[in-house]
Amino acid sequence: MDRNVGGVDRAVRIALGVLVAVAGAAAIGGYWRAGAAVGALILAIGAVLVITGTTQRCPIYAGAGIDTCETER
Template sequence: MKLNIGSTDRIIRIMLGIAIGYFAYSTVIEASWVQVLLYAIAAILVVTALIGNCPLYSIFKINTCEIEK
């Protein structure tokens, strides 16, 4: 699998994922589908940061990784 997410991008994705997950957990939102959507977004951000590959980056041919593997 080709890496296309750089280290700065990974850090930002992990921080945003944690922040969005915490926001979904801590707030009292009347519509539960909003919480599910926020959890899904947070999970996608964290998982793509951990594996180092973003499918949308591949589609749009974006590469923020400094090292080509």
Template sequence: METNVGGYDRTGRFIVGAILVGVGVVGYAGLLRVAVGPVPQALMALILVLIGAVLLVTGLTQKCPTNSVFGVNTCKPRSR
């Protein structure tokens, strides 16, 4: 798979991913209420951590399967 994540997309993934992981960990510890409606606190915290981790990994590897499916490429071609 070719790289398809770059520029502001990559930076945004790092920032939002780190925030979600942090909020999920703090929520799981019980220091912040993250439960939404009928979803229990621990489950919602785990969901936030997983989404944040996926964003961090896709930002780090610069490869996103969802971008490939929709044909989105935010990575500039490398100049040689």
């Protein structure tokens, strides 16, 4: 599979994903009054951001024809 997430996009996805996942875990743990179901959804969104950032592959980008990698193929 070709990479389509690069550079700054990758770093932002990973950093934001970690923050979102921590917020989701806090909601699940009761530290944030959003509720467990909302916390689970937020945690899943954070996990997707971290996964797409670390693998450098985003299926939404692939479907839309977007490529933020700086490397030539």
